Amino acid sequence: MNRRDFFKFGFGGAGLAVGCGLASGADNSPSSSGRSVYGHPSWVKMIPMPKLAVDDKVYSRFNASNNIFGSFTRYYGIENRKKLMQESRERRIKYYLEKRPGYRLEDRALADAGWVISRLGGLNRGTRAWTSKSGRTPEQRGVEKYNGSPEEAAQLIKAAARYFGAATVGITMLDRRHIHSQERGKAIFFESANEPYEDEEKLVIPDKCKYAIALSVQMSLDNLQCSPTAISSAGSSMGYSRCEFLVAGLAQFIRGLGYVAIPSVNDLGSSVAIGVDAGLGELGRTNRLITPEFGPYVRLCKVLTDLPLATDKPIDFGLLEFCKVCKRCAEACPANCLSFDDQPSFQVKGEWNNPGHRAWFEDAPKCYAYWQESTSGCSICIPVCPWSKKDKTMIHEIVKASSAKIPALDMFFSVMDEAFGYGRPKDAGKWWSLNLPEYGIDTTQGKG
Amino acid sequence: MAEKGKFLVVKIRKSTWFVWVLRVIWVLWLLFWAEFTLGSWKELEKRAFIISLVIFLWSLVMGLFLWLWGYLKHKKA
Numbered sequence: 001m002n003r004r005d006f007f008k009f010g011f012g013g014a015g016l017a018v019g020c021g022l023a024s025g026a027d028n029s030p031s032s033s034g035r036s037v038y039g040h041p042s043w044v045k046m047i048p049m050p051k052l053a054v055d056d057k058v059y060s061r062f063n064a065s066n067n068i069f070g071s072f073t074r075y076y077g078i079e080n081r082k083k084l085m086q087e088s089r090e091r092r093i094k095y096y097l098e099k100r101p102g103y104r105l106e107d108r109a110l111a112d113a114g115w116v117i118s119r120l121g122g123l124n125r126g127t128r129a130w131t132s133k134s135g136r137t138p139e140q141r142g143v144e145k146y147n148g149s150p151e152e153a154a155q156l157i158k159a160a161a162r163y164f165g166a167a168t169v170g171i172t173m174l175d176r177r178h179i180h181s182q183e184r185g186k187a188i189f190f191e192s193a194n195e196p197y198e199d200e201e202k203l204v205i206p207d208k209c210k211y212a213i214a215l216s217v218q219m220s221l222d223n224l225q226c227s228p229t230a231i232s233s234a235g236s237s238m239g240y241s242r243c244e245f246l247v248a249g250l251a252q253f254i255r256g257l258g259y260v261a262i263p264s265v266n267d268l269g270s271s272v273a274i275g276v277d278a279g280l281g282e283l284g285r286t287n288r289l290i291t292p293e294f295g296p297y298v299r300l301c302k303v304l305t306d307l308p309l310a311t312d313k314p315i316d317f318g319l320l321e322f323c324k325v326c327k328r329c330a331e332a333c334p335a336n337c338l339s340f341d342d343q344p345s346f347q348v349k350g351e352w353n354n355p356g357h358r359a360w361f362e363d364a365p366k367c368y369a370y371w372q373e374s375t376s377g378c379s380i381c382i383p384v385c386p387w388s389k390k391d392k393t394m395i396h397e398i399v400k401a402s403s404a405k406i407p408a409l410d411m412f413f414s415v416m417d418e419a420f421g422y423g424r425p426k427d428a429g430k431w432w433s434l435n436l437p438e439y440g441i442d443t444t445q446g447k448g
Numbered sequence: 449m450a451e452k453g454k455f456l457v458v459k460i461r462k463s464t465w466f467v468w469v470l471r472v473i474w475v476l477w478l479l480f481w482a483e484f485t486l487g488s489w490k491e492l493e494k495r496a497f498i499i500s501l502v503i504f505l506w507s508l509v510m511g512l513f514l515w516l517w518g519y520l521k522h523k524k525a
Contacts, residue, residue: 222492389491390490390491392487392488392490392491393483393484393486393487393488393490393491394483394487395480395484395487419499420493420495420496420499420500421493421494421495421496421499422493422496424495426492434492
């Protein structure tokens with residue numbers, strides 16, 4: 001009998017009873033005065049600094065061309081890549097001819113269509129342009145620019161962000177080290193400019209853009225649970241398109257108040273690092289952000305601005321301790337690219353990781369190679385996470401609150417989550433007959 | 449109570465306090481699993497739904513059985 005079995009059969013009932021009892025005594029005091037409306041559940045603690053340490057001597061701006069999308073061939077080898085892509089094409093046709101659920105024409109078409117809005121933007125391009133002539137500024141309206149207090153402005157931003165589709169929103173002072181040093185072959189600089197701009201050699205962010213608005217967009221868990229298929233890819237692509245709409249709308253709103261706004265999704269800088277600083281969630285074993293409300297099934301984006309805003313704090317909801325013992329994502333990863341280490345470390349796995357911060361670093365080339373192998377990407381690590389829940393029953397909230405307060409129960413919760421069948425892949429063929437809500441998400445989740 | 453020389457005897461059996469506590473716990477336990485069962489159904493979590501439904505039904509049947517057993521035992525006495 002291994003450790004999991006021991007917990008499963010030995011302490012099942014007792015642990016559940018303890019969990020229920022303690023959760024009922026969860027701290028109901030407001031977590032932070034500034035987050036009363038757009039705040040987290042009461043069991044989430046605000047902390048002054050993110051839990052995972054940063055080595056200030058090492059941590060610096062990352063060259064985005066080193067990420068897995070920019071340098072996969074370099075990491076994997078040109079011949080290996082050619083072979084991988086050829087096999088992927090063949091497998092794609094084979095699955096199609098077999099009419100395999102999740103890989104049929106309609107599934108592929110859905111995943112592809114999900115990208116349709118996302119493809120309208122890129123780093124300082126289209127919907128993610130750093131300046132815009134289409135909206136009316138206060139000057140054009142003949143009035144002064146918005147001059148509310150930082151607290152009032154933060155409230156406006158959070159309301160507008162939610163209105164444009166954000167699941168959660170947080171604000172932080174911008175740590176420039178989170179911004180890429182280079183991207184799309186151009187250096188990114190900070191200068192004392194009045195407006196952001198781009199020329200032949202560089203992209204320039206004004207020094208005055210001191211605030212970062214971190215935003216999360218909920219993905220459809222019903223889609224992600226079908227991973228790895230085109231149905232789960234549709235969950236991701238749709239998430240990206242909704243990010244595109246969100247940052248474009250929010251940036252235009254800020255410009256309408258008379259301030260600079262730089263919208264960004266995965267470009268420009270690390271949305272995960274900014275999200276951690278802004279208190280959207282904690283860094284998990286997947287080296288991605290995990291939120292208390294939705295677990296990892298969110299896409300992240302951000303807007304940089306010079307509009308003075310009241311900032312939020314990083315959060316602690318016990319995730320670090322949970323990830324240390326759970327390891328469900330690492331066990332489920334078909335490419336074996338997630339770390340099984342008990343503790344996060346400063347040891348990176350390769351150039352695709354930005355060194356200088358503690359994390360469970362992933363083997364990104366293995367992950368991306370599996371995306372090609374599966375022919376439809378992969379997001380298995382998302383639905384298997386015990387924090388990925390639809391929250392239609394109170395037990396999930398009880399477990400989350402108990403885990404936040406009593407790390408000793410984490411292993412038990414992880415094992416029981418598996419025993420109750422959570423995280424098992426769903427039949428992609430049945431997705432088409434689900435009676436899904438708009439965008440495939442429950443927009444009331446995590447809103448109290 | 450007398451009627452035409454006949455007597456109707458009303459027996460009031462008072463349960464002890466801990467029996468009432470057990471009944472309340474049992475009802476709360478049933479409510480918890482009923483809510484879990486319905487929630488799992490809404491979440492389309494088949495396995496969680498089946499497990500919670502089995503626990504709910506087992507708890508319900510066992511509770512009713514114990515109650516009936518106690519009732520019959522007292523009746524005999």
